[in-house]
Amino acid sequence: MGENQMMLRVETEGAVATITLARPKARNALSTAMMAALLEALGGIGEDIRCIVLAAEGPVFCAGHDLREITAHRADADEGAGFFAAAMEQCATLMQAIVNQPQPVIAAVQGMATAAGCQLVASCDLAIASTAARFCTPGVEIGLFCSTPAVALSRAVPRKAAMEMLLTAEPIGAEAARGLGLVNRVVAPERLAEDAASLAASIAARSGLAVRMGKRSFNAQIGLPLPAAYATAAATMTENLLAEDAAIGIGAFMEKRAPIWRHR
Structure with a gap:
């Protein structure tokens, strides 16, 4: 199994595919390798699949970009400029791939989704969240406005709500996220996988x-x-x-x- 494939699991049941981010110790961060793995997984979904669930292992759904990887590239000759531009382009490609994926994609959010992790949820067609889920765009806390997460977020929630999340960096709970339209349903943690699978199966049963x-x-x-x-x-x-x-x-x-x- 290649390194990229080890970062996530792809499982199918009937006409539903579940892609699970599987780097809980790294908070399922969107390293360049993780983004490559997700793009590869989405590209490998066959026409017999009619709905996709995007899930994650551990207490964090996705912590956004891998800050360790970003920091390491500050030592590059160009101080990281080339890597940063390539990583942002790769992230934009990934988010657009979700939007352009022929099958509907449902985010099943079990925990915290921050920055580009929140962007990942906002890019999906539907989202179902555990009551334990939280959503945040905290870039301003580290001097980095979440400009690229703002693209997806501003298309998923009202403008002023998006700006409040982006400017304050304050996390919002699952019920608040539902009120804003960032998620469709909120369920008990023990029901998340079952309810996400049920929602996906109901969509997959259509033409x-x-x-x-x-x-x-x-x-x-x-x-x-x-x-x-x-x-x-x-x-x-x-x-x-x-x-x-x-x-x-x-x-x-x-x-x-x-x-x-x-x-x-």
């Missing part, structure tokens, strides 16, 4: 084609002016209506029977 098209269209239209958003959505609806699954689903509904999806 894989419709879900893939819907995720793509949702993300394409969300930042567009209203006329362009409707044009984008209408084109997707037309394409979707011509698909085999739409004919199957509409026929099953009219005949009051369960559909048998072909996922095409």
